[in-house]
Each structure stands twice: as C-alpha cells, then as structure tokens.
Amino acid sequence: MDRSLSPSGTSFPARWEKTSIVRLGPRVSMDLAGPFLTLDVRGVQRQFPRGILDLLAFYQEPHTLEEGLQFLARSAKGMQGLAQAFTRLIELCEQGVLVTDQGEGLSWSRSYDYNPSGQIRMLEDRVRTSRFTDAIRRTVRPSDVVVDLGTGSGVLAVAAAQAGAKRVYAIEAGPTAEVAEKFFERSGLGNRITLFRGMSTDVVLPEQADVLVCEVIGNEPLAERILETTSDAVARLLKPRARLIPSALRIYAEPVVVPEKVRQRALFTPKALKRWQAWYGLPFGALLSPVDANATSVTLVRTFVDPWSTRRWPLLGPPTLLNSFDLSVQSFTPFATRATLCVERKGDLGGILIYFEADLTEGVRITTQPTCVDRRNHWRVPLWLLPSNLEVHRGGTLTVHSGLRNWSSTFEIVLG
Numbered sequence: 001m002d003r004s005l006s007p008s009g010t011s012f013p014a015r016w017e018k019t020s021i022v023r024l025g026p027r028v029s030m031d032l033a034g035p036f037l038t039l040d041v042r043g044v045q046r047q048f049p050r051g052i053l054d055l056l057a058f059y060q061e062p063h064t065l066e067e068g069l070q071f072l073a074r075s076a077k078g079m080q081g082l083a084q085a086f087t088r089l090i091e092l093c094e095q096g097v098l099v100t101d102q103g104e105g106l107s108w109s110r111s112y113d114y115n116p117s118g119q120i121r122m123l124e125d126r127v128r129t130s131r132f133t134d135a136i137r138r139t140v141r142p143s144d145v146v147v148d149l150g151t152g153s154g155v156l157a158v159a160a161a162q163a164g165a166k167r168v169y170a171i172e173a174g175p176t177a178e179v180a181e182k183f184f185e186r187s188g189l190g191n192r193i194t195l196f197r198g199m200s201t202d203v204v205l206p207e208q209a210d211v212l213v214c215e216v217i218g219n220e221p222l223a224e225r226i227l228e229t230t231s232d233a234v235a236r237l238l239k240p241r242a243r244l245i246p247s248a249l250r251i252y253a254e255p256v257v258v259p260e261k262v263r264q265r266a267l268f269t270p271k272a273l274k275r276w277q278a279w280y281g282l283p284f285g286a287l288l289s290p291v292d293a294n295a296t297s298v299t300l301v302r303t304f305v306d307p308w309s310t311r312r313w314p315l316l317g318p319p320t321l322l323n324s325f326d327l328s329v330q331s332f333t334p335f336a337t338r339a340t341l342c343v344e345r346k347g348d349l350g351g352i353l354i355y356f357e358a359d360l361t362e363g364v365r366i367t368t369q370p371t372c373v374d375r376r377n378h379w380r381v382p383l384w385l386l387p388s389n390l391e392v393h394r395g396g397t398l399t400v401h402s403g404l405r406n407w408s409s410t411f412e413i414v415l416g
Helices: 050-058 065-073 078-094 117-124 126-139 155-162 177-187 226-236 260-266 270-280
Strands: 021-024 028-031 037-041 044-048 098-100 145-149 167-172 193-197 209-214 238-245 248-256 297-299 301-305 320-326 336-342 347-361 364-367 381-392 397-405 408-414
Touching (some): 037 050, 050 065, 050 078, 065 078, 078 098, 117 126, 126 155, 126 238, 126 347, 126 364, 155 167, 155 177, 177 193, 209 226, 226 238, 238 347, 248 336, 260 301, 320 336, 320 397
Parallel strands (some): 145 167, 145 209
Antiparallel strands (some): 037 044, 248 347, 301 381, 336 397, 397 408
16 A cells, blocks of 8 residues: 555554455454443453444455555545545554464564563452462472463463473463563472463464463453354363363342442433434434333343443342353354242342353352452353343343344343
C-alpha cells in the first residue's frame, strides 16, 4: 500500500509492515448480544461497532494489512471515514483480535516485560496458584513426563519440575514465552524443561506425557478453548492413562437480584436515556428496546462481574448444574444444554450468574462461586442480565438454554 492511501496524518506503526499477513486469531470469541459486538480474546472483552463484522469475515483468510485497508476503503465515506477505519484496523491488531499468519499477535513483537499485568493478577490470586501447585505436587511422580499447555510465565512448569518430573514440555503461543524462557533458565531446573512456542494443537512432542497441566480457564470458562485443547492433548500428546490437572470442569447457574447500579452500567435504562436526552438534545429513547408481551423467551445481555462483589447479592434459588465435562475424554463437539432453575423465594430476578468449579486432583478444587472466592481472586464471572427485572415467586421455575457456538456462549431464558 502506498503511503498516499493511508489517511492524512496516519501510518502503520514502525514495527509493522504494510505487507504483514494477518488473520482472525484462533482464540477470539464473539457475542452479538446488545448494540455492540463484544470480542473476547483470552478472557479479555472489548466492544466494537457491529460494522467490523465484514472486516473480521475478510480476515478469516490470511491477508496483508495493505489489503485490509483497501477492503475498508471501498465502503469508507471520505477521508474521515477512512481514518476511522484505519484506526479500527490497528486497534484490532493491538488487541490480538487479528494475529500474524504464524499465530502471533502483531503487538507481540514487543517484549512481554512491557505488560505483565495479566500474570501479576494470576500470581496475586493465591488460592488459584497455590491449589494448582499443590495438585501438581500430589500428582507428579519422579519418572513422569509432564506437558503444561499455556504455560504463561512458566510457574506451573517449574512447579512440575520441582515436584520431580524427569521432563516438562511447556507450550506457550503468547508473548509470555519470553518470560517463561528466562524463568526456566534462572530456576536451576531449565535442563528438565523444554519450551515450545505455538499453539498446543500444532505442536508435536518427542514423547507422550504422563501428566497434563492445562490452566486455560477464562472469565467465560470455555472461551480459552479448554475443551478443544485438552481433547487434542488426550488424542496426541498423552499416554493412554495419563493424569489431568484439571480433570473435570463443571459450570453452574444461579438466579440473582442485581443491584441497579450494575444494571445501569450494562444496559440502556429509561433513567439514563432520559438524562442523556436532556444533556444532548438527541432522541435517545430510540435505544430502548420495546418489550413484546407475547414473547416466550427473553434475550439477555452478558456482562462480567467480580464474584467477590456479588457475594451479598440476594439469591432467588439454589445453584443449578448446566454442564459437566470429563476432560480426559477424547472428544469434543459444540453443545446445547437445557436446564431448570428453581425459585425458592419471591423477588425481582435481574439476571443469571454463572460460575465454574474444577477438580485439580483428589481433594483439591478451584471455583469462582461467589461465596467461596476471596478478594484476590483474578477471575470475573459471566452475568446474563434480563432487559428488565422479572418478578418471580417461590415454587416457580425458569427454563434456560445454554450452549457454545463459534466459541462464544449462548444463553436464553424461556418463560412459561
């Protein structure tokens, strides 16, 4: 692309080339609920205008950044529109939505040391890290070969070597691989740890492993493809009776009363629209979706909340198991689940809170159930919000449909 095609005053960052070939990243999930498109990359959510769907479809196949800008230029309205489209293209690269054809985000060309916040949050989560290291010490035997999928900073791989594993294969596709490599070298255990850069589904190991460690559980529990990666590992990377950490994953739902301030941050409310209309003189009432009195199902909006902050929210019924996965099973297909939530007390139902529970080894579990987490928990949990509060009564039931499609969860309440 000639520089003349770039909008005035803009250019690709110096570390990128106009001929860089990129495509839609393998760990991107999409949620079309609400007025925006929500993209989830490794558990981090960002909202974008729905208009970028055409660009994402274009990059399902590899193309250069030059070709992407030419694609955007066809529909851009004037230089201002082209400038906005150019900015959006760069933002998608920076956020890891678009990655190089080798699977690495364009922003990964910089050292991970510039942004260690994700690993810091996980290491500050003492319950999470302690229970994983405890499970590793209980599971790993001196003669074991261990594979650590998504090793991150390498903490769990070092814990496996420290537990006596004769060989640890640490796999990492992201920028944290640089940190892990240094950690392995300086730990004094580097002679027993081998780092593989790339996606685990593309890696071929020199031998099969006795133990799998796979901490790829996101805020949306399945968003980081734990089902796909463990199924592939069971099929290709592990011995027939290998031990898995975690070995099982369960997802629960519970009906809750949602504080109004939480609803106001995630939904268009009449009060907020009235305030904006007074401020700006624009007809914001058009953003309020009309309620269909004859509808038999309710469209929900997903947001994410800190489970610690929800522990005092009134519960209207007990937790209900939505899904239970045996991670040692060598199979995976997209799924849909129907479950019935029981209402045990009268109240205004505001949403359905989702949390997970994972078995790491016998007697060791981790969970994001609000009553069980502490302040240092680093996970957020999905909250499916109703467009308006629904009065429910003791003894009632709610039918919910949940599923996984294009690596994004779906959720629906059926009224009856």
